[in-house]
Amino acid sequence: MAAVNPDLQSERDGATFDTNKLTFLLDGGEGMTERRREVEAEALADPEVTGGPHYHFMSRPEQYSDAVRKAVHYMKQAKTGKFDNPADAHWYRNTLWPNEMAPIGLHTTMFLPTLENNSSPEQKEKWAPLAKDFKIIGTYSQTEMGHGTNLKALETTATYEPELEQFILHSPTLSSIKWWPGGLGKTSNFAVVMASMIIKGKNYGMHPFIVQLRSLEDHTVITGIEVGDIGPKFGFNTIDNGYLKFDHVRIPRENLLMKNAVVEPDGTYVRIAKNEKAAYSTMIFVRAMIVLEVATRGLAQACTIAVRYSCVRRQSELVPGGPEPKVLDFQTQQYKLLPVLASCYAYWFSGLFIRMTYFQINYEIQQGNIDLLPELHAVSSGLKAFTSYGSMAGIEQCRLACGGHGFSQASGLPKIYTTMTAGCTYEGENSVLYLQMARYLMKSFLQAEKGETTTNSVAYLSKKNLDKCVLGATLSPDTIIAAYEHRAARLVRKAGLRVNALEAAGKPYHEAWNLTSVQFTKAAEAHCHYFVVLKFADTLEEMEDEAEIHNVLLQLFQLYACYGITNYAADFTEDGFMSQEQLDMVRLRVLDLMADIRPNAVALVDSFDYPDHILGSVLGRYDGNVYENLYKWAKDSPLNKTEVHDSYYKYLQPMITGKSNL
Numbered sequence: 319m320a321a322v323n324p325d326l327q328s329e330r331d332g333a334t335f336d337t338n339k340l341t342f343l344l345d346g347g348e349g350m351t352e353r354r355r356e357v358e359a360e361a362l363a364d365p366e367v368t369g370g371p372h373y374h375f376m377s378r379p380e381q382y383s384d385a386v387r388k389a390v391h392y393m394k395q396a397k398t399g400k401f402d403n404p405a406d407a408h409w410y411r412n413t414l415w416p417n418e419m420a421p422i423g424l425h426t427t428m429f430l431p432t433l434e435n436n437s438s439p440e441q442k443e444k445w446a447p448l449a450k451d452f453k454i455i456g457t458y459s460q461t462e463m464g465h466g467t468n469l470k471a472l473e474t475t476a477t478y479e480p481e482l483e484q485f486i487l488h489s490p491t492l493s494s495i496k497w498w499p500g501g502l503g504k505t506s507n508f509a510v511v512m513a514s515m516i517i518k519g520k521n522y523g524m525h526p527f528i529v530q531l532r533s534l535e536d537h538t539v540i541t542g543i544e545v546g547d548i549g550p551k552f553g554f555n556t557i558d559n560g561y562l563k564f565d566h567v568r569i570p571r572e573n574l575l576m577k578n579a580v581v582e583p584d585g586t587y588v589r590i591a592k593n594e595k596a597a598y599s600t601m602i603f604v605r606a607m608i609v610l611e612v613a614t615r616g617l618a619q620a621c622t623i624a625v626r627y628s629c630v631r632r633q634s635e636l637v638p639g640g641p642e643p644k645v646l647d648f649q650t651q652q653y654k655l656l657p658v659l660a661s662c663y664a665y666w667f668s669g670l671f672i673r674m675t676y677f678q679i680n681y682e683i684q685q686g687n688i689d690l691l692p693e694l695h696a697v698s699s700g701l702k703a704f705t706s707y708g709s710m711a712g713i714e715q716c717r718l719a720c721g722g723h724g725f726s727q728a729s730g731l732p733k734i735y736t737t738m739t740a741g742c743t744y745e746g747e748n749s750v751l752y753l754q755m756a757r758y759l760m761k762s763f764l765q766a767e768k769g770e771t772t773t774n775s776v777a778y779l780s781k782k783n784l785d786k787c788v789l790g791a792t793l794s795p796d797t798i799i800a801a802y803e804h805r806a807a808r809l810v811r812k813a814g815l816r817v818n819a820l821e822a823a824g825k826p827y828h829e830a831w832n833l834t835s836v837q838f839t840k841a842a843e844a845h846c847h848y849f850v851v852l853k854f855a856d857t858l859e860e861m862e863d864e865a866e867i868h869n870v871l872l873q874l875f876q877l878y879a880c881y882g883i884t885n886y887a888a889d890f891t892e893d894g895f896m897s898q899e900q901l902d903m904v905r906l907r908v909l910d911l912m913a914d915i916r917p918n919a920v921a922l923v924d925s926f927d928y929p930d931h932i933l934g935s936v937l938g939r940y941d942g943n944v945y946e947n948l949y950k951w952a953k954d955s956p957l958n959k960t961e962v963h964d965s966y967y968k969y970l971q972p973m974i975t976g977k978s979n980l
């Protein structure tokens with residue numbers, strides 16, 4: 319390995335804590351870190367994983383094709399049983415497709431989970447092993463050209479025919495064509511298709527059906543089906559997001575996944591699930607996972623790149639006539655990066671929380687206890703929206719902080735950005751998800767108004783909140799949490815009262831709701847902000863005695879919270895809760911905290927523990943040898959394969975010389 323750039327080494331030497339120990343905390347324990355590192359090391363040693371053509375120097379069809387090569391490699395490995403632990407499989411995939419979507423990504427994240435959670439026991443026994451062993455490859459096909467958000471308006475129909483005990487799948491309109499499902503265009507031979515189920519003329523709404531799309535022999539498309547790729551996108555170029563059109567395709571009755579609802583041979587519909595949204599369960603799973611696995615990890619990688627590079631990049635003067643400083647020593651550069659780094663830690667702890675909570679509540683739901691489903695739906699929706707937007711903005715901030723080189727694909731940042739920003743849209747567009755959380759907040763507000771006790775994430779709504787902020791120079795977690803509680807409770811209450819007032823003035827509820835929806839999305843955002851602050855504080859409280867790590871995490875917590883207050887100052891001050899003096903103090907504390915955190919900045923990103931291969935960045939290399947590798951990168955560019963490019967002979971030569979050698 320090349321010698322580490324002394325400018326980066328000095329940062330590591332000056333850190334006040336052991337990065338390894340912080341990595342253990344982030345991974346959820348030393349054993350988890352060790353296992354992750356083992357899986358990554360095995361993958362990194364495998365030329366099928368790290369070899370192959372250079373991602374950025376391939377065309378899109380080549381990128382897709384290479385991703386399929388990797389998919390086959392992954393499936394061969396998985397078939398040996400070595401990834402029986404889902405975490406192992408996840409780490410391996412992250413190393414194989416760094417910041418890319420695998421053509422079989424939907425197979426593992428949505429197709430298989432839907433089969434497992436929406437099938438009857440017999441169906442699960444039949445389909446899940448086939449999918450687990452990759453004998454069939456599937457996707458999750460829900461969104462249509464005309465509707466992604468409004469699931470009640472999906473137009474694909476599954477009409478039951480009792481005589482033959484079959485459903486007939488049909489796409490009656492242009493807008494009913496399935497559009498967007500990942501891996502649908504070229505890779506999958508099966509899909510879970512969400513379609514409106516019609517029996518004897520009655521529409522029972524969206525239900526999941528397992529449908530074969532292509533032959534298992536030669537991959538040709540099943541009669542009555544038209545399927546293909548939807549073309550190049552802003553990112554996600556390794557995956558074949560597809561379209562799918564049905565022309566009266568018949569499937570057996572048994573292909574309705576019947577855990578939540580059964581259709582008997584004579585067409586009798588029997589609902590089993592207690593909640594009518596049971597068919598939406600896979601979406602909750604993915605939203606809960608996006609928080610850590612997509613939003614936070616994308617941001618952590620961007621922070622790693624930008625912070626390391628900012629300690630390698632020297633520019634301008636700090637001391638007149640003095641040497642060029644590391645750019646991270648400029649206060650403005652710290653202001654660009656350190657609050658983003660603090661938010662990354664904040665999201666991480668919320669991500670760990672929602673992942674664990676998802677598995678706990680889902681277990682209860684599987685046992686038939688659905689009491690906590692509304693809470694899980696609201697929190698997973700809100701956190702998905704809050705963290706994906708924050709990460710998207712943070713990644714862009716990291717890119718800008720890298721100056722010109724940040725604009726190059728060599729930085730790795732454009733790829734991280736385009737992959738991650740899709741998470742603001744897929745699995746529920748962010749405003750739409752904030753409005754789902756807002757419904758929950760409105761209900762909870764009404765409960766609190768009636769004097770009832772609200773619980774879980776909204777417990778604070780029925781508490782007596784402080785009228786005056788008691789935040790002082792010590793910035794204790796409790797006073798910070800109280801400030802965020804106050805802001806969220808006030809914004810929820812204000813929006814709720816306006817709905818009530820508009821209704822009292824004669825507006826129908828739906829109109830009152832729409833007229834309050836901007837306020838409500840801001841209230842939902844404030845609620846999520848509070849929740850993320852709370853989970854960060856909980857992590858600090860639960861930490862075992864690792865004083866050095868506790869100190870630096872406390873600084874990050876305070877920075878995250880103070881920066882949030884300065885960014886949303888009006889929310890905290892306009893009702894007189896926080897005084898101007900307190901706000902001024904918080905603003906100055908942001909600057910002081912940045913100075914406190916600055917010496918540990920590199921150690922804090924090293925703790926995310928990303929191998930260079932996953933970062934895919936010349937700027938963010940662990941060894942900090944940026945310039946020689948930027949030069950190498952440019953030399954490898956396909957345009958430099960020949961001294962004179964073909965386009966010269968085709969276009970320039972005739973113009974410049976009046977003749978052509980072609």
Ligand SMILES: CCCCCCCCCCCCCCCCCCCC(=O)SCCNC(=O)CCNC(=O)[C@H](O)C(C)(C)COP(=O)(O)OP(=O)(O)OC[C@H]1O[C@@H](n2cnc3c(N)ncnc32)[C@H](O)[C@@H]1OP(=O)(O)O
Nearest residue numbers: 404405408466467468469595598607611695744745746757
């Ligand atoms: C160590 C690690 C191991 C773990 C490894 C795991 C790795 C995982 C990695 C994850 C990587 C992820 C990569 C992802 C790849 C891309 C995937 C992209 C896939 C997709 O995009 S699939 C399509 C997604 N589509 C959507 O999300 C559609 C959005 N729309 C909706 O969800 C609904 O239509 C909407 C907006 C919620 C409205 O629904 P509607 O039916 O109209 O309902 P109402 O608004 O009338 O509400 C009625 C009532 O129901 C409640 N509700 C709504 N949804 C749900 C739900 N899901 N569950 C429970 N309850 C729900 C709603 O709140 C209302 O309640 P009220 O009480 O207020 O009446």
Ligand SMILES: Cc1cc2nc3c(=O)[nH]c(=O)nc-3n(C[C@H](O)[C@H](O)[C@H](O)COP(=O)(O)OP(=O)(O)OC[C@H]3O[C@@H](n4cnc5c(N)ncnc54)[C@H](O)[C@@H]3O)c2cc1C
Nearest residue numbers: 458459460461465466467498499500740744745746747749
């Ligand atoms: C990269 C990517 C991968 C995807 N993968 C899959 C997949 O594998 N399977 C699949 O089925 N789908 C997939 N999708 C589709 C995705 O789930 C939808 O695009 C997403 O749910 C948003 O729905 P939409 O496109 O209909 O947006 P729209 O709902 O049309 O959003 C447009 C605008 O309208 C606003 N809006 C819509 N409804 C409301 C409302 N009720 N209140 C206020 N504002 C509203 C939105 O906020 C937004 O600003 C994918 C999409 C992308 C981008």
